[in-house]
Amino acid sequence: xxxxxTLRRVAAEAMARAYAPYSGYPVGAALECADGSVIGGCNVExxxxxxxxxxxxxxxxxxxxxxxxQFRRLALCTTGAQxxxxxxxxxxxxxxxxxxxxxxxxxxxxxxxxxxLGDLLPAPFVFRPSSHGAA
Numbered sequence: 617x618x619x620x621x622t623l624r625r626v627a628a629e630a631m632a633r634a635y636a637p638y639s640g641y642p643v644g645a646a647l648e649c650a651d652g653s654v655i656g657g658c659n660v661e662x663x664x665x666x667x668x669x670x671x672x673x674x675x676x677x678x679x680x681x682x683x684x685x686q687f688r689r690l691a692l693c694t695t696g697a698q699x700x701x702x703x704x705x706x707x708x709x710x711x712x713x714x715x716x717x718x719x720x721x722x723x724x725x726x727x728x729x730x731x732x733l734g735d736l737l738p739a740p741f742v743f744r745p746s747s748h749g750a751a
């Protein structure tokens with residue numbers, strides 16, 4: 617298992633590559649896969665705000681595109697004074713692959729916060745196909 621120091625380093629490196637000209641709030645993520653590999657991601661903003669992507673979802677997309685679909689831990693780095701939890705959309709995306717994910721968020725000043733994904737999203741949306749209305 618990868619140590620949190622390594623995960624934090626990968627998240628900080630990803631944060632340094634973030635594209636955040638609108639918010640001025642770069643975020644980096646490091647996602648530890650079930651096989652121990654670590655995939656980074658950063659936020660990529662866009663002038664059309666809904667077209668941007670958060671660091672957590674960027675890391676998930678990168679991991680899935682390389683064949684990973686099970687995750688153990690997520691480290692986040694931001695430039696904020698307080699640790700930041702994943703947004704609601706990211707929580708739902710992470711839940712799809714890792715309902716027991718451990719998350720730690722770090723700041724440059726040394727503050728950190730820890731959560732489990734289940735604590736952050738206790739009642740996730742679950743798709744259950746129905747035969748009602750099927751043609």
